[in-house]
Amino acid sequence: MNSAEIAKADKDLIWHPFTPLINPFEHIPVKSAKGAKLFTHDGQTIIDAVSSWWVNIHGHANEHIANAIHKQALELEHVIFAGFTHEPAVKLAKNLMTILPDNYSKIFFSDNGSTSIEVALKMAFQYWYNQDQSHKTKIIALDGAYHGDTFGSMSVSERSGFTRPFFPFLFDIETLDFPTEENFEKVLAHFDELTKDEACAAFIFEPLVQGAGGMRMYTPDMLQQLVALAQSRGVICIADEVMTGWGRTGTTFACDQIEANPDITCISKGITGGALPLGITACNGKIESAFQSDELSKALLHGHSYTGNPMICAAANASFEIFASAECKANIQRINLSHQRFVEKLESVDKVENIRLRGTIVAFDLKGFGETGYDSDARKKIYPYFLERGILIRPLGNVIYLLPPYVITDEELNQIYAAILKFLKDN
Ligand SMILES: Cc1ncc(COP(=O)(O)O)c(C=O)c1O
Incomplete structure (x- = not known):
């Protein structure tokens, strides 16, 4: 044509x-x-x-990534990821564990940035539900946030013209002003109030840089104080590293610039070097422990047809090798x-x-x-x-x-x- x-x-x-x-x-x-x-x-x-x-x-x-996809496509292009596994997925999980915080223990696969957020929200809500604390339903998000276009990710994002037709279908959240040098004391005091609330389940944030919200930046010191305060109250911290991951902010993850470790990290975009779509939701042992059960009702009942696709994992592993160079x-x-x-x-x-x-x-x-x-x-x-x-x-x-x-x-x-x-x- x-x-x-x-x-x-x-x-x-x-x-x-x-x-x-x-x-x-x-x-x-x-x-x-x-x-x-x-x-x-x-x-x-x-x-x-x-x-x-x-x-x-x-x-x-990129030739290295393209060759990895080609080789994998001829060997095992896809297999159902429930009841089966494969080397590319295991290799990727091991690779990710070398760059995630030491207390991380599990990797959940999905398809893109938005789904990595959906999974993180479900993990957070069900973390409380599995421990008979289903009153914990409130999420705190930053003003101006963008976490994706699916319903959960829209719900925790800024209400704007982009999501107006769907307002009636989005769940309520608590919004924290975007932190700046001028307002930080007030922001921290507000956060203190919000996290004291018994219903507070999780705090979700784009660490250091809000992407679609206008490349707005805040300091590692502010982020450290917010995460430390939330975690001191048991509030789950979800870092949306979908845009900031893979060296964008100078370190592998933006959260590498603070001392505290988020409980859940969402990864996508650069993970395959842009060759194929992939979302990852990684969590620490604390989150995992609430799901350690042989009852189906306590399992995270979430999955997509292409979850853990071998070609995508091979692309991510090849991209990882280049990133490590x-x-x-x-x-x-x-x-x-x-x-x-x-x-x-x-x-x-x-x-x-x-x-x-x-x-x-x-x-x-x-x-x-x-x-x-x-x-x-x-x-x-x-x-x-x-x-x-x-x-x-x-x-x-x-x-x-x-x-x-x-x-x-x-x-x-x-x-x-x-x-x-x-x-x-x-x-
Ligand atoms: C911080 C952040 N989270 C989530 C998403 C959604 O990712 P996707 O477009 O892959 O669904 C984006 C996309 O721009 C993003 O910047």
């Missing part, structure tokens, strides 16, 4: 995520990709500055240093405020671009501007951020920085 035929069939048949069915943009047919670059059917090269929804940590079409670690540092130099340049630009940097994520707010929502004019202007210049940036309202694959070259980074500085100069 040529580019026009693909675009036409796409328009006729395909319902894309987060996109009105009538919209002025055509979805761009991508033919292939390599490293940080996408190649379109029309011959355009686009630098993927956001790792395609934050998943392609090792860049696109000195080269990958050096790339994460290189990107951070490069972002630091970019930040120095941004600091003198009038139209920029709230510049923030953590690990490989750099973000800033645009001043004076009107409305700041997802559907804002700023976004409608910025997205096509950069695409026309061969750069994929998806602003969150008036927030421009970069979250590149770790294999991005210095030259590609400099091209992106230069385009942003030119945009700021010309607009």
